[in-house]
Amino acid sequence: GAVVSQHPSRVICKSGTSVKIECRSLDFQATTMFWYRQFPKQSLMLMATSNEGSKATYEQGVEKDKFLINHASLTLSTLTVTSAHPEDSSFYICSASEGSGGKTQYFGPGTRLLVL
């Protein structure tokens, strides 16, 4: 199957700093990428949908000014957590799809963020 990578795999930062997470599709062009967040012992929650070359669509309750998403190319999307606080500590996972609709989504390995 298709491969999606994330970098970094884990990051520890101080409260108030910004953290950027990269999501890359390695062997296919991702028209659409998705960003999820998962807290311990909970399921994945979709944060936003990004399409190459256009603004991301955020889910209800997700602050677009805090979670900046850029999808500048067909193989790269970035999520920047701005002014991170301890409550932002979570497992962030991206997925990528070759297209919309019924196309399969392939997930990255996730990024563990710990904000001190």
Add this chain to the structure above:
Amino acid sequence: DAKTTQPNSMESNEEEPVHLPCNHSTISGTDYIHWYRQLPSQGPEYVIHGLTSNVNNRMASLAIAEDRKSSTLILHRATLRDAAVYYCILRNAGGTSYGKLTFGQGTILTVHP
């Protein structure tokens, strides 16, 4: 979004078949049935998907009811590496949802040696 219902947990013995059920009574005609699984501290892994007909791949089989209101993921011979949380998700192929996935709680599969 159409919802799915799965048992919270199931157990199996190694090398035995496992049938993981999923109910989706409000499925629409353009909803694909997707299955993913997730191991601890990893991103979900695609398992299989289908629309109306049963599907087979190297990982599993997907049996879809004739009325499409339920489906069953079949692992033919469970191994310890199959222990994971299994998610049954409906993905809409139409509209403006871009095929986003809504994850439920899934089924925790425990495989005993």
